[in-house]
Amino acid sequence: MANLNINIGDLQLKNPVMTASGTFGYGTEYSDFMDISRIGGIIVKGTTLRERQGNPYPRLAETPSGMLNAVGLQNKGVDYFVNNIYPTIKDVDTNVIVNVSGSEVSDYVATAEKLNGLDKIPAIELNISCPNVKEGGMAFGTSCVSAVQVVGAVRKVYKKTLIVKLSPNVTDITEIARAVEAEGADSVSLINTLLGMAIDAKRRKPVLSTITGGLSGPAVKPVALRMVWQVAKAVKVPVIGLGGIMTATDAIEFMLAGASAIQIGTANFIDPAVCVKVIEGIESYLNDNNFSSVKDIIGALEV
């Protein structure tokens, strides 16, 4: 049996499959459908310093092979997470990782500090790439200067594994990846959603309340694969790949392109038990192809 263990910084994953923030709630939403402790890492909903109501309805537009969302980081704030949600998920026997977002550098820092004290949260994922909030979010992730500011400031206060989630809505994603690596990021995850738009021709109105939103699902997979491949060559830290992964084969493609781990996002909406199927599929692939460890396929693309 192939070994599925992967390390991301100090973070030890029992397998390379993680859930993408904003698609998996706090994990417990899925526990009727599978044993969620089998997942390598559960990245929970984006958390901000203060409660956010998010954007008005409608927040969703279906597209061929994907969907646009404009949720806008609805969450009850980090204190609510610490006091009310953390106690309900801390005993899940896998890595629970919190995605952190903010409007100002000081928000990110304060949120990260509060999470640093939680024993059972071994890592955070810094979201500098949300396309659905006016202030902050993606603005931090689209210039090297601001990305460096926020990652540098958080690195000073956050002692555990720091993953930085990158935006694809940039000219050269490798520049941003290198910049955040230099500030001490332990890993980069990519891609967040691609900025898109949907129009209702009949009503001559935008479908989303925010007009534009973030595209996810199989439609973005080729773009994500390309960016993971580019970034994996540009940085030394482990890369976490995501974007339209629906099957184990998709996940393996990302690892061949250079990802050390992968995240499953939108696919959770179609098949709430998809994560365990992907884990099993990766294991079968490794066994069928005589790989002793999943590490053997990272960046194993033959070009």
Added chain:
Amino acid sequence: MKKFILDLIVKENVRVNKQYVLLILTADEALPPMLPGQFVEVKVENSPNTFLRRPISINYVDYKKNELWLLVQIVGDGTLKMSELKENDSVNLILPLGNTFTLPEKKDSKILLVGGGVGTAPLLYLGAYLKENGYPCSFLLGGRSKDNLLQLCDFESIGEVLATTEDGSFGEKGFVTQHSVLNKIKFDAIYTCGPTPMMKAVAEYAKRTNTFCEVSLENTMACGIGACLCCVTDTTEGHVCVCTEGPVFNIEKLKW
């Protein structure tokens, strides 16, 4: 309630009219418990433009025959594909999802179920459930014309059916909120599902007459289990997911 991902089998696909089909689904194993107001998420196969599951409310559950009924309105590619399902086809569903209606305390309460269009679908199961639990109820169904009033015989087998049609072809002419019964009887509870303007008008009537009222909302959804936060509605407690906090809401909670 525990949720399941199940492959059910199409026992019958009944063409109701040009716009609607009734899918009668069954399974080899006993169907899990489902409550009125709850819904299922249907996976649509072989429809290239249909990426997400389709949330469909539970129309009726016949535990003796092990049947789940889904009344499907054909509105786009996904529901069109569903309408083409054939006997013995397999359909993948997530169920049961969402909450249920709040039943009155007193069994002799005067209960009215108000529905329009495909919104009448959950009211059939609610009516049957009320009857089974010893609550008599009346239905007030609205449509453009008689052809738009669905499953009339099924409703009539459960309780009194009142109706309005815009063209006067059945029942009283006008909208449901113009029906004479609303001026004659003071109801203890009203449950409603249908087009938003209709539900808002019913809610307005209920508020005016100080009547307990619950509405069943139908927002666009992705996951159906409270993970994606796409289907929110604005309430006195802020944005909440229709799929988990609803689809049934007390009108006092909604910011309409």
